Amino acid sequence: MTRHFNFCAGPAALPQAVLERARDELLDYRGRGLSVMEMSHRSPEFVAIAEQAESDLRELLAIPDNYRVIFTQGGATMQFAAVPYNLLGLGGSANFLHTGIWGKKAIAEARHLFGAAPVVASSEANGHRAVPCQADIALADDAAYLHYTANETIGGLEFDYVPRGVRPDGSEVPLVCDMSSSLLSGPLDVSPFGVIYAGAQKNIGPAGLTLAIVRDDLLDRGCAGMPSLMGYKAQAEAGSMVNTPATYSWYLAGLVFQWLKHDIGGLAAMDALNNRKAEKLYAAIDGGGLYSNPIATANRSRMNVPFVLDDDRLDEPFLKEAEQAGLLNLKGHRSVGGMRASLYNAVPEAAVDALVHFMADFERRKG
Amino acid sequence: MTRHFNFCAGPAALPQAVLERARDELLDYRGRGLSVMEMSHRSPEFVAIAEQAESDLRELLAIPDNYRVIFTQGGATMQFAAVPYNLLGLGGSANFLHTGIWGKKAIAEARHLFGAAPVVASSEANGHRAVPCQADIALADDAAYLHYTANETIGGLEFDYVPRGVRPDGSEVPLVCDMSSSLLSGPLDVSPFGVIYAGAQKNIGPAGLTLAIVRDDLLDRGCAGMPSLMGYKAQAEAGSMVNTPATYSWYLAGLVFQWLKHDIGGLAAMDALNNRKAEKLYAAIDGGGLYSNPIATANRSRMNVPFVLDDDRLDEPFLKEAEQAGLLNLKGHRSVGGMRASLYNAVPEAAVDALVHFMADFERRKG
Numbered sequence: 001m002t003r004h005f006n007f008c009a010g011p012a013a014l015p016q017a018v019l020e021r022a023r024d025e026l027l028d029y030r031g032r033g034l035s036v037m038e039m040s041h042r043s044p045e046f047v048a049i050a051e052q053a054e055s056d057l058r059e060l061l062a063i064p065d066n067y068r069v070i071f072t073q074g075g076a077t078m079q080f081a082a083v084p085y086n087l088l089g090l091g092g093s094a095n096f097l098h099t100g101i102w103g104k105k106a107i108a109e110a111r112h113l114f115g116a117a118p119v120v121a122s123s124e125a126n127g128h129r130a131v132p133c134q135a136d137i138a139l140a141d142d143a144a145y146l147h148y149t150a151n152e153t154i155g156g157l158e159f160d161y162v163p164r165g166v167r168p169d170g171s172e173v174p175l176v177c178d179m180s181s182s183l184l185s186g187p188l189d190v191s192p193f194g195v196i197y198a199g200a201q202k203n204i205g206p207a208g209l210t211l212a213i214v215r216d217d218l219l220d221r222g223c224a225g226m227p228s229l230m231g232y233k234a235q236a237e238a239g240s241m242v243n244t245p246a247t248y249s250w251y252l253a254g255l256v257f258q259w260l261k262h263d264i265g266g267l268a269a270m271d272a273l274n275n276r277k278a279e280k281l282y283a284a285i286d287g288g289g290l291y292s293n294p295i296a297t298a299n300r301s302r303m304n305v306p307f308v309l310d311d312d313r314l315d316e317p318f319l320k321e322a323e324q325a326g327l328l329n330l331k332g333h334r335s336v337g338g339m340r341a342s343l344y345n346a347v348p349e350a351a352v353d354a355l356v357h358f359m360a361d362f363e364r365r366k367g
Numbered sequence: 368m369t370r371h372f373n374f375c376a377g378p379a380a381l382p383q384a385v386l387e388r389a390r391d392e393l394l395d396y397r398g399r400g401l402s403v404m405e406m407s408h409r410s411p412e413f414v415a416i417a418e419q420a421e422s423d424l425r426e427l428l429a430i431p432d433n434y435r436v437i438f439t440q441g442g443a444t445m446q447f448a449a450v451p452y453n454l455l456g457l458g459g460s461a462n463f464l465h466t467g468i469w470g471k472k473a474i475a476e477a478r479h480l481f482g483a484a485p486v487v488a489s490s491e492a493n494g495h496r497a498v499p500c501q502a503d504i505a506l507a508d509d510a511a512y513l514h515y516t517a518n519e520t521i522g523g524l525e526f527d528y529v530p531r532g533v534r535p536d537g538s539e540v541p542l543v544c545d546m547s548s549s550l551l552s553g554p555l556d557v558s559p560f561g562v563i564y565a566g567a568q569k570n571i572g573p574a575g576l577t578l579a580i581v582r583d584d585l586l587d588r589g590c591a592g593m594p595s596l597m598g599y600k601a602q603a604e605a606g607s608m609v610n611t612p613a614t615y616s617w618y619l620a621g622l623v624f625q626w627l628k629h630d631i632g633g634l635a636a637m638d639a640l641n642n643r644k645a646e647k648l649y650a651a652i653d654g655g656g657l658y659s660n661p662i663a664t665a666n667r668s669r670m671n672v673p674f675v676l677d678d679d680r681l682d683e684p685f686l687k688e689a690e691q692a693g694l695l696n697l698k699g700h701r702s703v704g705g706m707r708a709s710l711y712n713a714v715p716e717a718a719v720d721a722l723v724h725f726m727a728d729f730e731r732r733k734g
Contacts, residue, residue: 004400008407011614019394019402026390027383033371033693035386037573037619040375040696073440073575074596077610081594109595201611206404208440208575208613227448227594228476229441243444244568246575246613247378252404326400329407 005351008329011201013346018255036251053254068236070212075199076180080109085226092144098122100152128155130296139167145174151182154333158301186271203345205253277343277352278302284356290367308338372718375696378568380713385622403618420621435603437579442566443547447476452593459511465489467519495522497663506534512541518549521700525668553638570712572620644710644719645669651723657734675705
């Protein structure tokens with residue numbers, strides 16, 4: 001068996017210990033004589049797996065009791081629809097911060113379904129190199145909520161503060177955040193948020209599974225005519241079993257939560273490790289003459305580090321030699337080019353060390 | 368490792384050979400140094416896996432070229448919304464055959480989203496013991512399509528013919544079928560259908576993954592305001608990658624298709640095996656005095672066999688002793704009680720033999 005270092009932006013690396021556990025239990029879950037994949041979602045065995053996963057997630061993030069955790073499907077893209085469906089039932093407009101490609105997709109879906117969806121602050125003018133500051137956020141009079149993307153996976157732009165959504169009349173609206181590529185990368189104060197959602201395929205588990213963490217008091221704002229599967233209230237009341245959930249992915253997420261608790265030692269330890277990894281890579285980018293990253297220092301993403309080579313004719317040799325060195329999936333997103341190294345939780349520090357070493361060596365030889 | 372016989376109605380048993388292959392490849396897919404779960408959905412490795420799966424499915428079902436295959440998420444429940452969203456954009460009403468609990472859920476979702484959704488034939492009057500015959504199906508003047516459930520998983524009622532949807536004026540409408548619990552149980556002529564859909568967790572793969580097989584000419588009937596992820600046209604054009612698909616489940620479905628082709632020998636062989644399994648179990652039910660199944664012989668489900676014991680005080684001992692004998696998940700659905708043995712493709716004939724033997728022995732001792 002070979003395991004290379006995998007910098008994929010998502011579906012992303014999973015902890016090796018989690019994969020080993022999954023492998024060992026794949027045909028026979030702890031002596032039950034069947035795979036988790038083959039269990040009824042309503043069986044006592046699976047219900048125990050599901051409840052343990054939720055309880056571990058709540059412990060890791062210290063989720064307050066007045067929040068419901070929903071394990072659903074469809075990725076962030078389904079949440080781009082689910083959020084306005086669930087929060088615009090009493091009227092008002094969805095307000096957005098626009099800081100990159102994922103935010104733009106969320107805006108497009110809200111407009112597609114509901115017409116107007118004002119962008120109330122944007123980093124478009126600076127090429128998405130720095131997030132808007134709080135003073136620049138000007139909500140609409142009828143704002144029902146404020147949506148932002150904590151970390152733009154493609155641009156590598158991350159918020160260094162939690163914005164507030166305040167209407168011109170001074171009243172505050174619920175804050176909604178797409179945390180697909182940052183949730184669980186470190187401790188989080190959940191209490192300023194109305195809704196947090198995340199596709200699983202970065203720091204949580206396999207693609208498809210999707211988390212939504214919803215404050216109780218927002219469960220009664222749903223539009224009458226939304227698809228049943230998208231309703232937060234229905235899912236919260238049904239324990240995320242409005243229909244058969246993605247049981248195996250839910251189980252794997254539970255293994256990841258256990259790994260975070262027991263192997264890593266919790267989110268503060270994860271945070272420190274992620275800081276160290278990012279610092280090493282940004283230092284390597286800034287330290288030489290061949291590599292560069294354009295993002296304002298305070299907003300550089302810890303999870304997704306895009307960089308370009310001074311001479312783009314070196315892109316191909318860089319990627320080819322990196323792959324030969326066991327460093328996989330460093331190619332930037334097709335919409336922006338260049339390189340991108342994603343440093344999610346499951347990417348070990350040794351992977352970053354190997355990448356930094358390779359980059360320095362490559363620069364010496366080709367730069 | 369222990370593997371028991373698993374009669375679960377879904378998520379259901381998977382072929383042991385598939386699980387073994389998945390286990391062996393879990394940490395390192397064929398020397399690539401990473402798990403399929405950790406691959407970008409746009410990587411050449413995963414694209415090859417996805418294309419192979421589609422091509423094998425097309426071969427197994429002999430799907431004509433004018434049909435698109437969509438690998439999506441959300442189960443049949445999401446399709447209950449997706450079908451009317453995709454087929455009512457030019458107006459008209461969704462018409463339904465009502466033959467049990469799943470059909471009823473599909474009707475409820477169409478009504479929830481679109482108001483009227485006429486039931487144009489129903490087996491409610493006979494307690495869902497026999498499906499309506501073609502002559503009893505009376506479509507509405509404005510019918511846009513006819514929807515039915517090929518096999519009712521809970522009731523154990525299966526259509527023994529493919530209905531046609533003919534309006535009073537003689538014109539024919541597209542036929543839409545929920546085949547969640549029967550697709551791939553045997554050969555199928557796809558050509559009478561406009562849309563076939565199926566949740567994966569019976570004969571295809573892990574829960575979450577969902578298939579839709581859609582005739583080309585129906586791709587332009589979508590409603591403007593539906594969630595993007597549900598659009599058949601968008602998914603067909605994007606190769607089911609409007610967003611990150613459930614990659615690992617797609618891969619597992621591909622392993623199941625390979626198993627059907629190479630280990631089983633195709634759907635005709637699967638069909639013969641499924642017939643044999645069902646005949647053995649129904650014979651055991653009908654042959655003694657303790658067990659009974661109320662469904663009209665022609666409409667008895669091959670995949671889901673509900674039965675009751677003459678004396679329901681024996682239910683608990685039956686289930687307990689069955690479990691001790693390694694026969695798992697025989698309890699009937701909580702809405703109907705009694706027993707249910709699901710005989711999906713991955714349930715081996717030896718499982719049915721063991722169950723029949725147990726039933727006869729139990730009757731001898733307790734009946």
